[in-house]
Amino acid sequence: MTTLPGERDGAPRSAAIPPLKWTSSASESWRRSKDVKDVFAGITFEVAYNLGKHVLAGPQERDLPALTPVLRWRKGQRMATWFEKNCLSDDCAADLRLHGKLLLSGLYTKPHLALGGVKNVSLNLTISNTGDDAYDTNIYFNFSREVFYINFWQKEEKGISCGLVDLDFLKCSVGFPFMRAQTKYHFAVIFDTSQLSGENDTLQFLVQAKSANPEHKLSDNTLDLSIPLIRETDTTITGVVTPSSFAYGNSIDASRFVQLEDMKCNFQPLNLTFQAINKGPSRLPGSTVDIRIPNRLVGNGADMFHIIETQVTDGRGNCTPHRNPTPCTIPQEKESIFHSIFAFFTKSGRRVVDCDRPGRACMTISCSLGPQLKEEALSIDIKLLLNTEILKTDSSSVIQFVTRGSVQVNDGVMEVENGLSEDFSLVFEALHSQEPRGYVVGWIIAISLLVGILIFLLLAVLLWKLGFFRRRYREIIEAEKNRKDSDESWDWMEKNH
Incomplete structure (x- = not known):
């Protein structure tokens, strides 16, 4: 007896159970493996049987060969088993919602990212489920190959794990094996931006949430978090x-x-x-x-x-x-x-x-x-x-x-x-x-001498005009005249006596 993969379109394949053989009727019990994530597709069981080799005992002296046994009934039977689900809606639809923002490291609060000035960025995300329990819930990140994933941080231990699928593709599993209804998780993913070349004008992160459940409203399952890149x-x-x-x-x-x-x-x-x-x-x-x-x-x-x-x-x-x-x-x-x-x-x-x-x-x-x-x-x-x-x-x-x-x-x-x-x-x-220059010096000396002579003559004439020279000459003449008069007076007195 073997189990066949789930045959529902779009459903993940379930694990295979090794075939078993027995020779008489039997009753078996089965449990779902913990690694099976598809809880919506049924597990199909197929039971088949056939005849063994027909061996006749004792000597056979008949002229005709022995008859070959023929099965009267069908050789197999298929049946399916479905997991029991406790859902609020008929199709167990989930309703995932993503909210988030892009934050720059440190005290950098500008509306752009300066190349070389910001070493890392953080995507602070909140994922909530307002529908039925969401099985196999994952969040996918697409980003530039110039950005490198560092680590993630969760506010509370909620069973979140992240791993790189490719250099520009990150997958985070949320609440394995399922994210319960009416729950909300907060976590942050940190990326290194020190190697950005600035070839693109914008640093963009495309974030998408998916689960194995059907979902009718997908517009709030995606986020486009971006920030302009500038050279500052x-x-x-x-x-x-x-x-x-x-x-x-x-x-x-x-x-x-x-x-x-x-x-x-x-x-x-x-x-x-x-x-x-x-x-x-x-x-x-x-x-x-x-x-x-x-x-x-x-x-x-x-x-x-x-x-x-x-x-x-x-x-x-x-x-x-x-x-x-x-x-x-x-x-x-x-x-x-x-x-x-x-x-x-x-x-x-x-x-x-x-x-x-x-x-x-x-x-x-x-x-x-x-x-x-x-x-x-x-x-x-x-x-x-x-x-x-x-x-x-x-x-x-x-x-x-x-x-x-x-x-x-x-x-x-x-x-x-x-x-x-x-x-x-x-x-x-x-x-x-x-x-x-030399000729200027000569002219300065000549003009200086000429000016000096002119000044001397001017002073002499000025003094002459002021009577300086004449006043001194008159005094000398009068003194000489008085001296002669005095001498003549003494001579006359000596003669009379």
């Missing part, structure tokens, strides 16, 4: 300039400067280094750095800077090329000697050359940078020459250059609110030696 970064920029100050003027040794081939200009070499830093938490796919350098002292003047080289760390970016067709421009001296002397005596104070001030002509270097990991920095090195001949025409004793750099992230990346500054300023100064 905190970018900043820093920089340094070498040298931070230098002196220029006619008294400065020309060997301290650089001269290009076939050019008479003295150039001051400068090295500008800007660093674009990604403070995270996400990987930065790309950014743009704009560097603005004040290139002229006056709006219609000549360009002062000549770019030699622009380089990004390890070639992980490129910058717009800049070429000065006339790097050596020596302004023509059309001013008079008196204007030069006046400029020397009035050369004082500080002049600030800044691109943010109106009317300034600036050179902009735009660099496109490649991807950056969290806490990674990319450097932009700029080597340039400054034409000091143009600086000599300015009347300031100190010229301060303000170079500004700014970084902007590419589209699709969000900056952290109230994060680090995305702008930075580099300041370097040109200090005039305050020593005039």
Whole structure:
């Protein structure tokens, strides 16, 4: 005798019972195996019998062969046994309902998930059954292969167990062997999200509850839990300039400067280094750095800077090329000697050359940078020459250059609110030696002597006009006259006596 699988459509197959044989009538008792989960399909029993080998005892001397026995009745019988069920409805329908929400780890409460900033997420689920006892109840999770299942947690021990069927498919058994009617279970499933690449814009979990019972309302058996994925970064920029100050003027040794081939200009070499830093938490796919350098002292003047080289760390970016067709421009001296002397005596104070001030002509270097990991920095090195001949025409004793750099992230990346500054300023100064040219010194000495003589003559004439010299002369004459009169008086008295 053998049991056959349940033949109800869609029902799981029941366990097979090994065939038994006996030679006489018998009565057997059967119990359902604990591993059989299908309690709705009946267990079919089939009983069959046949004749054994017919053996005749004693010698057989008949001319005709022995007759072969023939069964008069059917060889088998089929019957089915059904499990006893205690159901409220006629078809024992269950009514499963799923509720849940997706929570981010830690204190992260934003409506999106920042790639790299959230290490794991939790699906907090509640499953309830308002119908009949639900046999073989399971919850299935479909998710991205970039997400990894960690573990599950249940508020109370309810016989929940979870296991991966595939890398992107998780199955959780609820209340084995059945989930009782009018019950509710709470549990959470935790996933690792640290390996998300951001290829998709949304992290999605499809959750579905099923049981072996029939169910008439399936709309509340599924959940679509999702959250937008964004790249969130905190970018900043820093920089340094070498040298931070230098002196220029006619008294400065020309060997301290650089001269290009076939050019008479003295150039001051400068090295500008800007660093674009990604403070995270996400990987930065790309950014743009704009560097603005004040290139002229006056709006219609000549360009002062000549770019030699622009380089990004390890070639992980490129910058717009800049070429000065006339790097050596020596302004023509059309001013008079008196204007030069006046400029020397009035050369004082500080002049600030800044691109943010109106009317300034600036050179902009735009660099496109490649991807950056969290806490990674990319450097932009700029080597340039400054034409000091143009600086000599300015009347300031100190010229301060303000170079500004700014970084902007590419589209699709969000900056952290109230994060680090995305702008930075580099300041370097040109200090005039305050020593005039040779011919200016000669003219200053000559003019000084001339002015001194004129002042002396002016004072002499002024004193003469005021009678200073005449008053002294009159006193001398009167004193001499009185002396002579006195001498004559004494001579007369001596003669009379």
